[in-house]
Amino acid sequence: MFETLTKAPGDKILALMGEYAADPRPTKIDLGVGVYKDEQGVTAVMSAVRKAEQRILQNEKTKTYLGIAGNKGFGAAVLDLALADSVDRSRVRIAQAPGGTGSLWVLMQLVNRARPGATVWVSDPTWPNHNPIAENSGLKVKTYPYFDTETRGVRFEQMLAALDGLGKDDVVLLHGCCHNPTGANLTPDQWDKVAASLARTGALPFIDLAYLGFGDGLVEDAYGTRKVLASVPEALVAFSGSKNFGLYRERVGAAILVARDAAQADIAQSQLLNIIRGAYSQPPDHGAEIIRTILEDAALRVEWEAELNLMRGRMIRLREKLSEAIRQRSNSKDFDFIAAHRGMFSLLGLDNSVVEHLKANNGIYMIGDSRINVAGIPEDRVGELADALLNAIK
Ligand code: PLP
Numbered sequence: 001m002f003e004t005l006t007k008a009p010g011d012k013i014l015a016l017m018g019e020y021a022a023d024p025r026p027t028k029i030d031l032g033v034g035v036y037k038d039e040q041g042v043t044a045v046m047s048a049v050r051k052a053e054q055r056i057l058q059n060e061k062t063k064t065y066l067g068i069a070g071n072k073g074f075g076a077a078v079l080d081l082a083l084a085d086s087v088d089r090s091r092v093r094i095a096q097a098p099g100g101t102g103s104l105w106v107l108m109q110l111v112n113r114a115r116p117g118a119t120v121w122v123s124d125p126t127w128p129n130h131n132p133i134a135e136n137s138g139l140k141v142k143t144y145p146y147f148d149t150e151t152r153g154v155r156f157e158q159m160l161a162a163l164d165g166l167g168k169d170d171v172v173l174l175h176g177c178c179h180n181p182t183g184a185n186l187t188p189d190q191w192d193k194v195a196a197s198l199a200r201t202g203a204l205p206f207i208d209l210a211y212l213g214f215g216d217g218l219v220e221d222a223y224g225t226r227k228v229l230a231s232v233p234e235a236l237v238a239f240s241g242s243k244n245f246g247l248y249r250e251r252v253g254a255a256i257l258v259a260r261d262a263a264q265a266d267i268a269q270s271q272l273l274n275i276i277r278g279a280y281s282q283p284p285d286h287g288a289e290i291i292r293t294i295l296e297d298a299a300l301r302v303e304w305e306a307e308l309n310l311m312r313g314r315m316i317r318l319r320e321k322l323s324e325a326i327r328q329r330s331n332s333k334d335f336d337f338i339a340a341h342r343g344m345f346s347l348l349g350l351d352n353s354v355v356e357h358l359k360a361n362n363g364i365y366m367i368g369d370s371r372i373n374v375a376g377i378p379e380d381r382v383g384e385l386a387d388a389l390l391n392a393i394k
């Protein structure tokens with residue numbers, strides 16, 4: 001049977017991970033895959049996570065099934081964390097899902113049940129997994145203007161004009177914060193305008209919230225999501241606990257839906273649970289139970305937030321250091337945008353030949369589109385990195 005198949009395309013980000021691992025040079029620098037790293041270059045288990053796991057290990061009495069929507073306490077805690085009181089909970093439903101990716105997947109399936117073959121509008125550019133998830137769910141993908149390759153900011157006027165032209169059968173995928181791959185984000189004022197546009201056109205907002213807490217803070221990063229949800233009758237949110245809790249391999253996330261009223265929310269949720277049952281039956285519990293334990297316990301929550309603050313502060317510091325080092329060496333503000341960006345990524349806007357040169361010549365790995373993971377910058381080698389970058393673009 002398999003002779004009918006041809007080789008499928010791989011994921012460029014995960015492929016680069018393998019290439020980096022195989023590079024024998026001890027001086028290599030990994031600015032590739034979007035995984036947080038500390039000063040030692042290690043993606044450590046967060047201390048609050050370790051403590052929560054110890055408690056779970058001691059107290060867990062059963063491994064019996066939890067149900068299709070997964071861990072209920074986790075769901076309630078995630079709604080408090082991400083949505084707060086932006087929308088009446090009677091209109092909100094949540095289902096735990098395997099990571100932000102699994103959440104995107106089940107919600108795309110839900111969209112396709114509601115509007116078969118509908119168009120999902122994604123930012124230009126966006127996370128490379130968005131297209132296949134939408135297309136594999138039967139949806140079409142089109143782009144709206146987003147990144148300005150000149151200023152490395154958001155082409156907001158053009159973006160808003162595109163959103164203003166959409167209708168009630170369209171879906172708009174928005175990065176809630178910490179845009180991947182660009183690092184360029186909407187200001188609160190711009191979010192207000194996006195929310196007003198969505199309310200006007202009736203297009204369905206679908207927010208990918210994979211980096212809550214990685215930009216400017218837990219509350220600050222939720223601004224856009226909360227504003228949009230407060231402004232429109234219907235919305236979807238895919239939440240990920242991979243980055244902000246460092247739980248990558250545990251596959252913990254949540255699919256959130258907001259409907260016009262409680263009755264429609266119940267119907268939509270029944271379809272969502274039906275999709276999950278027909279796919280993987282139920283989500284894995286461990287990561288969700290860790291997050292529930294942390295968010296429900298005052299002391300563990302304080303510890304988690306403190307660690308998250310440190311991680312975010314480190315990324316912002318590295319941004320400032322790198323842009324400062326480049327400014328000093330080049331006497332130009334061309335790379336100041338790195339300090340203005342937020343989240344784990346910045347799209348540098350380099351030609352692919354420059355990216356390839358940096359990899360071959362300096363062992364500096366970034367994604368082919370010139371996206372860097374700022375958490376991968378070794379703090380004591382910022383000057384060296386600035387030299388290499390400036391040398392490569394000469
Ligand atoms: N969405 C975006 C934009 C991402 O960068 C990621 C990163 O991994 C995800 C969703 C989903 O992550 P995960 O499925 O590991 O939770």
Ligand code: TYF
Binds near residue numbers: 011129
């Ligand atoms: O963009 C990134 O690097 C992260 C990690 O298929 C990732 O979101 C990359 C590719 C992928 C899954 C996760």
